[in-house]
Each structure stands twice: as C-alpha cells, then as structure tokens.
Amino acid sequence: MITLPRIISARFRIAITVKLRIILTAMRKSVQLLNATSGACLLCGNMDRKPRHPSFASLCTACFDQIPWITRIECQVCGRPEYCPDCSRRSDAAFIWNRSAVRYNALIREWLALYKYRGHEALAPLLGEMLLAAYHGLIKTLNHQHPLPLQSQHPIDAIIPVPVSSERLAEREFNQAERLGAYLAEHTLIPLHNVLERTRHSGKQSYKTRGARLRDTHNLFTANPALTGSMLSSLDQPHIRLIVVDDIYTTGSTANACAAALADEIKRQQPAALVELFVLTLARS
Numbered sequence: 001m002i003t004l005p006r007i008i009s010a011r012f013r014i015a016i017t018v019k020l021r022i023i024l025t026a027m028r029k030s031v032q033l034l035n036a037t038s039g040a041c042l043l044c045g046n047m048d049r050k051p052r053h054p055s056f057a058s059l060c061t062a063c064f065d066q067i068p069w070i071t072r073i074e075c076q077v078c079g080r081p082e083y084c085p086d087c088s089r090r091s092d093a094a095f096i097w098n099r100s101a102v103r104y105n106a107l108i109r110e111w112l113a114l115y116k117y118r119g120h121e122a123l124a125p126l127l128g129e130m131l132l133a134a135y136h137g138l139i140k141t142l143n144h145q146h147p148l149p150l151q152s153q154h155p156i157d158a159i160i161p162v163p164v165s166s167e168r169l170a171e172r173e174f175n176q177a178e179r180l181g182a183y184l185a186e187h188t189l190i191p192l193h194n195v196l197e198r199t200r201h202s203g204k205q206s207y208k209t210r211g212a213r214l215r216d217t218h219n220l221f222t223a224n225p226a227l228t229g230s231m232l233s234s235l236d237q238p239h240i241r242l243i244v245v246d247d248i249y250t251t252g253s254t255a256n257a258c259a260a261a262l263a264d265e266i267k268r269q270q271p272a273a274l275v276e277l278f279v280l281t282l283a284r285s
C-alpha cells in the first residue's frame, strides 16, 4: 500500500525531469540566439568565443571554420568552383559575371532557412558580411581585368535586388535579397535601387528541372520604367555598372532574366548608354 504510490511518484519524477530538460534546452537555444551579442556564439551558443575574423565576431572559431567559402573559381562567368557545363551552353548571358561568397551546402541551407523561414533576424549581419566578402572579390577581379575610368568614384553605380513575388512576400514578410542588398549598400555607400518587379508568381524554383526553370524565368521580371528613369537621372552618366543581388545562384536563370530586364529598360530610355551588369549572390549551388 505504501510502495505503490512511491513507484508512481518515481515514474512521474522521471517524466517531469525529462520534460524539464527538453524545455530548458529549448529555452537555452532561444536565449543563445537572442543574446548573440552578449558573448555566446550566434549559431551554436558556445560561450568560449574567440572570433577568427573581426567581421564575424558573432561566431565561435568552430562555426566560422565551417563556412564553405569559395576561394578558387573554375568558371569565370558564374563563379562556380568546379567545371561548369551551364555557361558553355548559355548563348544569351545578360550579365558579365556572377560571384558567390559560399557553396550552398547543408550548413548554408540551414542558416538561410533559419533566416528566411524562421525569422532569425540576428543572422542578417552575418549573411551580409558574407555577401560583402564576395563583393570585395568581385571588385578585385573587376579592377584587375576592366580598369575603371579615372573619373569614376565607385566601381559600381547601383545595387539592384532580385524581387520576390507578392505571395512570397506575404509569407515571409521580407525580401531576403533586398535585405542583403541593403546591407551591401550601407557598407559600400553604393545606392540601392529597387527597380525590378515580378510579372507573375513562378512557384518554388527549387522543385523544378533546369529546362523548366529557364522556360519559367523568361520574361518573369521587368524593370519599372519610372523607377529606372529616376535611377538613371540620379546616376547621370553614359557608362553604368550595376550589381543584381540575390541569395542563391542555381542555374543563373533568375539572375539572367533580371539582368536582361534591366538592360532592356535602360537601353530603351538611354540608347547610347554602356551598361555592364554583374551578379552577386550569397551562395552558389
């Protein structure tokens, strides 16, 4: 009569302890993400944080070392780190080069998912710094291969984010390409011009084959005439260099369609303009 309640209470105690441990782990993870600036690593919560790089001070050494940086480029057009059959097939490249900061591996997929779908805004400066690193790589190559006219202040005149559809915007409440572009604009002092618009909703690109993506993205974007006009009058020069910014480069069809839409509208408004378009993406899949 006395032992039975004791057995029940022991089981109950174990169940309570397990549940408490789950709750505490979840709470600790949330606190780690919230208190990213207070000393713990933004991604793993490691308190013993000795950053390898001042721009990545929110990460511990172990997390920083996992970033799959693209250090050696095999395809000069799309910035791919290995042999690239896509660019040799492409006959209508509307942009000069794409440069991506990192490979799109499982880790980067997870970081982008935390940011895009789970709203971990604390990741924004980290992803922005990664894009900034790709920007510096692009400018280094640009200065080496296409030296600037002496009178140019900036190597690039404007940053143009790839737009998301209004359906996607309603889902996520923000456009990740625009946020990345804004970070780049803030740190390079290059103006951001939101001139591109989607003509329709194209569905999730990640579920489609290469052929389907290419068909789908044709004429998917348009450059708003009034916004493009005000961008051109603010730049007021015959030689225009623009960067299209997005989070992921897969087949390049999105970037290409955006660059083509921009080039078309600029040529329509300023037929004599020399337009050079580049693409900057966070991850290369």
Ligand SMILES: [Zn+2]
Residues within 6 Å of the ligand: 041, 042, 043, 044, 045, 046, 059, 060, 061, 062, 063, 064
């Ligand atoms: Zn860490």
Ligand SMILES: [Zn+2]
Residues within 6 Å of the ligand: 075, 076, 077, 078, 079, 080, 084, 085, 086, 087, 088
């Ligand atoms: Zn390529």
